[in-house]
Amino acid sequence: MRRKILLGQLRRSVAKNIARVCLMLAILTTHPIQYQVPLWQAMAREGSVPFEVWYLSDHGTKDTLDEQFGKSFAWDLNMLEGYPYRFLKVNANSNVNRFFGLRLGEPLKDLFREKQITALWIQGWQVLAYWQAVWQAHAAGIPVWVRGESNDLEQTPLLQSAIRRLALRQLFKRIQHFLYIGTANRRLYESYGIEAEQLHAAPYCVDNDRFSLQAEQYRPRRTAIRRAWNIPDDAFCILFVGKFIHKKRPWDIIAAARQPILQNLGRPLHLLFVGSGELGNKLRSECRVVFDAEPSAKSPAQSQNGHGVLPAASFPGFLNQTDISKAYVAADCMVLSSDSGETWGLVVNEALASGLPCATSDACGSTEDLIAPIDPGLPFVLGNTEDMSRALNMLANQSRSATVWQESVARFDLGASVATIASLYKSTR
Incomplete structure (x- = not known):
């Protein structure tokens, strides 16, 4: 009996010591992001990579002002559940949308040592704290990974581009592995001379299963949702x-x-603008608004813009994660009209996973991976509204099932990225 007790104590002691010296991947990111958290949760469920997420801000976990949305909100899903994390000390008055808005409040060397960090993984280079962490990891002999969004489609002034390239060359010298989210992102790294063996596919993704399931649950209520937003039953x-x-x-x-x-589809046309921001009143003034969840906004019903017929439009406002699928079910297609500042456009992943047809501009980072393979006619020239109308007319007359659109995004899923991360971690231990 005594021997069993001693053996039990020995096992617990060994397990405790192993846990103390366990090599670990540190994931550094700005704040809990609705697109990243499902990946951390999937990694925790898969279980082969010991890791901890290091946050620089708690933005989004409680009501916080989002400057671009122009309102305060918190995500309605638990962003801090199902994976290990901690918040690092940073500068006062931090801002996740400014390069100098996030700076490390203390060196990371003690935390590197305490957690026995075997690799540091950063999520881009858009805040100073990422650069500080890379230099500190490099000085400590810790390999660095990066998974950023930037691509070779971005249009920047010549001088700004030259300065950026000089800075990124210095950063990339200190990074060992580059996890690319798509084709245009990979080309960017290749343009800096990154070798093939340093490049690893980690497709940009959302939780496809969740969006598919939510769409399935809302689909029987499609008519009711459309009527609530004053969208005619027969409208495109x-x-x-x-x-x-x-x-x-x-x-x-x-x-x-x-x-x-x-205008000549043979059925009513209806626009559904989900979101908010500084251009809200401008958009309303160009439409015949039939539903508006933000009645305090300037009413555009009497606007005279000199452009002829005002298209009918509904403005449900900002929809959180558990409600956004209502829009994907209510609509007949989605369009992403962004310029090259849209380095990917994960709403395309969401829409496709929901079974909704999409058209995107040729400047969006996701276009050549997600939309062009479905039909090369669906991408349209940025800013060319006649070409956009052509692509939208294609969608108005297409006959692919929801399943076909869902299958088009199937390989851009959490499992693919988790597999890459697990394989890379194993090879770098």
Whole structure:
């Protein structure tokens, strides 16, 4: 009996010591992001990679002002559940949307040592804290991984581009592995001379299963949802989802709706703008608003814009994660009109996973991976509203089932990224 007790104590002691020296992947990111958290949760469920997420801010976990949405909100899913994490000390008055808005409040060397960090994984290079962490990891002999969104489609002034390339070359010298989210992202890394063996596919993804399931649950209520937003039963409904900001060019959708090819569909045309932001009143002034969840906004019903017929439009406002699928079910297609500032556009993943047809501009990072393979006619030229109307007319007359659209995004899933991360971690231990 005594021997069993001693053996039990020995096992617990060994397990405790192993846990103390367990090599670990540190994942550094700005704040809990609705697109990243499902990946951390999937990694925790898979279980082969010991890791901890290090957050620089708690933005989004409680009511916080989002400057681009123009309102305060918190995600309605638990962003801190199902995986290990901690919050690091940073500067006062931190801001996740500014390069200098997030700076490390203390060196990481003690935490590297305490957690026996075997690799540091950063989520881009858009805040100073990422650069500080890379230099500190490099000094400590810790390999660095990066998974950023930038691609070779971005248009920047010559001088700004030259300065950026000089800076990124210095950063990339200190990074060992590059996890690319798609084709254009990989090309960016290759343009800096990153070798093939340093490149690893980690497809940009959302929780496809959750969006598919939510769409399935809402689909029987499609008619009721449309009527709640004053969308006619027989209308062809075009959806925009996102912030009403300049890089997303939502006004192009209104201009496309006025093109003859869409005015002569043989059924009513309806625009559904889900989101909010600084361009909200401008968009409303260009439409015949039949539903508005933000009645405090300037009413555009009497607007005279000199562009002829005002397209009918509904503005349900910002929809959180558990409600956004209502829009994907209510609409007949979604369009992403953004410029090259849209380095990917994960709303496309969401829509496709929900079985909703999509058209996107040729400047969006996801276009050549998610939309062009379905039909090369669906991408349209950025800012060319006649070409956009042509692509939307294709969608109005297409006959693919929801399953076909869902299958088009199947390989951009959590499992593919988790497998890459597990394999890379194993090879670098």
